[in-house]
Amino acid sequence: MLFEDFEGQLTLALHQPNSNQNERAHFFRVIEEDGTLRLENR
DSSP states (O other), rough: OOEOTSSOOOOEEEESSSTTTTOOEEEEEEEEEEEEEEEEEO
């Protein structure tokens, strides 16, 4: 899911791994440039 956080930063939320009790949310910052989306380098 893509959403804007409380600071207005575009963020991607994924649940990993896709197994029952081990599944956790992971959040990645997304940058929009020239009409494309990319993950921010960490």
